[in-house]
Amino acid sequence: MQNPDVEVPVSENAHAADQEEGDELRRVRFPTVFAVARRANGVKDQTVIELRELCRTFVVQRGREEIVTRALGPITLSIADLQFVGILGRSGSGKTTLLRLIAGLVQPTAGDVLVDGQRVRGPGPDRAVVFQQSALYPWRTVEANVRLGLELSRLAKKGTADEIVHRLLDLVGLGDFGGYYPNQLSGGMQQRVGLARALAVSPRHLLMDEPFGSVDAILRRELGAELLRIWELDRRTVVFITHSVEEALTLSDRVIVLKDGLVADDVTINLPRPRDPEAISDDPAFLQLRRSLLTTL
Amino acid sequence: MVRARTRRSEPAAHNELFDPATPRTQTRVIPVRLRLRRALAPRDRALQLALLVTALAAWEFFGRRASNFTFAPPSRVATAAREMIESGELQDAVTESLVALLLGFTLAAVIGISVGYAMGWWRTFGRTLNPFVSALYVVPIATLVPAMIVWFGLGLTPRVIVIMLFALFEILLNAYAGVKNVDPHVIDVARTFGASRLDLLRKAVFPATLPFVFVGLRIGASRAVKGMVLAEMLFAVTGLGRVIIENASTFRMDRVFVGVIAVSLMGVILSAAVQATERRVMRWRD
Structure with missing residues (x-):
């Protein structure tokens, strides 16, 4: 599915025209052109995120002993380009640790994380994160929050940045709220700002840590539908952490079940796209997958 | 202020507010007089002023009765100032x-x-x-x-x-x-x-x-x-x-x-x- 805003046909010419615009601008403005170009080159299903024997332990000292917990792993996994991957697991199953390792926010105790063939050494704007509690900066307006990533990663000039910010706020349906402060918004709106902030840097990969975990069930479904709509417009690799089987099934191409830090199941979800979260939940295939995942969990 | 701002003097508006047919959130204009009063003389401000006046009066009262060498009422303090x-x-x-x-x-x-x-x-x-x-x-x-x-x-x-x-x-x-x-x-x-x-x-x-x-x-x-x-x-x-x-x-x-x-x-x-x-x-x- 191509971004309707981008009217550039995928051809050698379009690519050459892009080249003149400068690397930064092109990445920010036309992420899909790249995505589609990658596909056209016959590199579909190329691995973009690879985990090799990845393991992370945490140590807590208690008196004269220390308690070592293996939070995650060892895990070996490959995630394909432009896939929407749901990581499903109960509390304490290592989901968040996995995401933070891919993000580069924590370092592995053993093993490697490779993103686009490079070993992850730290965080970077190619892997934007949407956090559980939106984690907006309360001292910045909505607009300034969305601009944050562009400022910090120095990806866009001032004029371009404003344009990107407005486009993204419109995309998440908050076009009129640019001047508000986060504490003046509802929880659902804050999460949308968090999503816009992550998307603003046009990340190659989007990492989402239970982004809708703190909103009510109905809003959660609505936000899920909105995320799907946005993703269909502008596809990229998404790693989506959740503890909700329904949410994982509705959104993902592939669901990986984590249990006690290990991969307990790895299921491809072949439900047709674009998906309607309302309709899909009655699909017999959906119900069967749901039952089997609940058993593993 | 913990207590909600309820005002007794708005019976007409109340009927409409409690009507489920009206929107749950409504914007209404605050009359200029009311706005001025809230800005200039909120209730705590008035009480604070009263406390100040009482304290000054008490000080003045005892100050005048005491010896000039040990105490001074506000009136003399003002003169000295x-x-x-x-x-x-x-x-x-x-x-x-x-x-x-x-x-x-x-x-x-x-x-x-x-x-x-x-x-x-x-x-x-x-x-x-x-x-x-x-x-x-x-x-x-x-x-x-x-x-x-x-x-x-x-x-x-x-x-x-x-x-x-x-x-x-x-x-x-x-x-x-x-x-x-x-x-x-x-x-x-x-x-x-x-x-x-x-x-x-x-x-x-x-x-x-x-x-x-x-x-x-x-x-x-x-x-x-x-x-x-x-x-x-x-x-x-x-x-x-x-x-x-x-x-x-x-x-x-x-x-x-x-x-x-x-x-x-x-x-x-x-x-x-x-x-x-x-x-x-x-x-x-x-």
Whole structure:
């Protein structure tokens, strides 16, 4: 599915025209052109995120002993380009640790994380994160929050940045709220700002840590539908952490079940796209997958 | 104010508000008269005024009955204040005190905030220094005054240093606590965008710590005023401290009260200035 805003046909010419615009601008403005170009080159299903024997332990000292917990792993996994991957697991199953390792926010105790063939050494704007509690900066307006990533990663000039910010706020349906402060918004709106902030840097990969975990069930479904709509417009690799089987099934191409830090199941979800979260939940295939995942969990 | 603002004088509006057919959230215009009253004379303001008037009346009443040598009613304090302003004595004393106060407080703010930030930013530095800072924090500054006099004499320098020491630790420890208590998510967000160390400090840590820094500055301001008076009365007899001490020795209680009130006003104004800056800088809080 191509971004309707981008009217550039995928051809050698379009690519050459892009080249003149400068690397930064092109990445920010036309992420899909790249995505589609990658596909056209016959590199579909190329691995973009690879985990090799990845393991992370945490140590807590208690008196004269220390308690070592293996939070995650060892895990070996490959995630394909432009896939929407749901990581499903109960509390304490290592989901968040996995995401933070891919993000580069924590370092592995053993093993490697490779993103686009490079070993992850730290965080970077190619892997934007949407956090559980939106984690907006309360001292910045909505607009300034969305601009944050562009400022910090120095990806866009001032004029371009404003344009990107407005486009993204419109995309998440908050076009009129640019001047508000986060504490003046509802929880659902804050999460949308968090999503816009992550998307603003046009990340190659989007990492989402239970982004809708703190909103009510109905809003959660609505936000899920909105995320799907946005993703269909502008596809990229998404790693989506959740503890909700329904949410994982509705959104993902592939669901990986984590249990006690290990991969307990790895299921491809072949439900047709674009998906309607309302309709899909009655699909017999959906119900069967749901039952089997609940058993593993 | 905990209690909801319910007003008895709006029966017509109520019917409509309780009607489920109307939208749940409605915008209504506040009548200008009501808005003015809320802004100029809220209920607590009126009560505060009443308390002030009562206190002044009681003071006046007992002040007139007491001997002129031990007490003075507000009317005589006001007269004394007018005399002292006309002779220029009060202005000179206030200027003298204010210079030391502002120098000392500014110095405390600059040193306190930078050392506090450095301690929070470089954890090893902070943990190393922390016990020493805590030890110095409990030293009564007054015990250091004789040493100050030996080292710096009786001029402006020792007064500024005493004021600085009085305010320093509150500011420093609050800034340190602020950096240590920054929400880890705030840091994580900046890091995921590949922020440089400098940007992390400027755009994430600094604004996140502002509430702590301002708490420190507010407490520091009131302590600075205490340090100022202590220095002026204990050794460098000058400024408002001198006004108080000298007039007390000649039993001019009216003039003593002028000094006390002037000192208190300086403290209140300095605090208010810090708070006003705080509100300006942290607009997102309203």
